[in-house]
Amino acid sequence: MEETKIALFLADFDHQVTQIDKIYDRLNSRINTLVRKKVTPESVESSGYWLHNLYCAYEDLFKIVSSFWENNIENEGTFHRSLIRRMLLKIEGVRPSLLSEKAFRNLDELRSFRHVFRHAYSYGLDDERVIYLLKKVLGERANVLGELTIFRDKVACQLADNK
Numbered sequence: 001m002e003e004t005k006i007a008l009f010l011a012d013f014d015h016q017v018t019q020i021d022k023i024y025d026r027l028n029s030r031i032n033t034l035v036r037k038k039v040t041p042e043s044v045e046s047s048g049y050w051l052h053n054l055y056c057a058y059e060d061l062f063k064i065v066s067s068f069w070e071n072n073i074e075n076e077g078t079f080h081r082s083l084i085r086r087m088l089l090k091i092e093g094v095r096p097s098l099l100s101e102k103a104f105r106n107l108d109e110l111r112s113f114r115h116v117f118r119h120a121y122s123y124g125l126d127d128e129r130v131i132y133l134l135k136k137v138l139g140e141r142a143n144v145l146g147e148l149t150i151f152r153d154k155v156a157c158q159l160a161d162n163k
Contacts, residue, residue, distance in 0.1 A: 049117075051130070098148070113129075
C-alpha cells in the first residue's frame with residue numbers, strides 16, 4: 001500500500017512539474033515578444049498573467065507535497081506564505097526539503113508578484129517590474145527545476161528502499 005501511495009504521489013508530482021515547465025515555455029515566448037517588439041500594455045499584461053500562472057502552478061505542487069506528508073496548513077490568513085515556507089523544511093525521517101533558500105527567495109518574490117497581480121485591477125502593472133521578474137524567473141528556471149528533480153529522486157529512492 002505504501003508503495004502505491006508513493007507511486008501515486010510521484011505521478012501527481014511529475015504531472016505538475018510538466019505543467020510548470022509548459023508555463024516556463026510560455027514565459028520564454030513572452031520575453032522574446034517583449035525583446036523583439038515594442039512593449040505594450042497588452043504584452044506586459046500577458047506576461048504578468050503567465051507569471052501569475054507560474055506561481056499558481058508551483059503552489060499547486062506545494063499543496064501536493066504538503067498534503068501527502070504533512071497535512072494541510074490551517075491558518076487561512078497566512079496560507080500562501082506558510083505553504084512556500086514549509087517547502088524549505090527537511091522533515092527528518094519523513095521527507096527531504098523541496099527548496100533551497102535561494103529557490104525559496106526567488107519563488108517568494110514570484111508569490112509577492114502574484115499578490116500584486118491579483119489586486120492590480122485599479123492601477124495596472126509596472127512594465128519594468130514585470131520585465132525584470134520575467135527575466136529573473138527564466139534565468140532561474142534550470143536551478144529551480146533541478147531542485148524539484150533532486151527532491152523527486154530522493155523520494156523515488158525512498159520508494160526503492162521500502163521494497
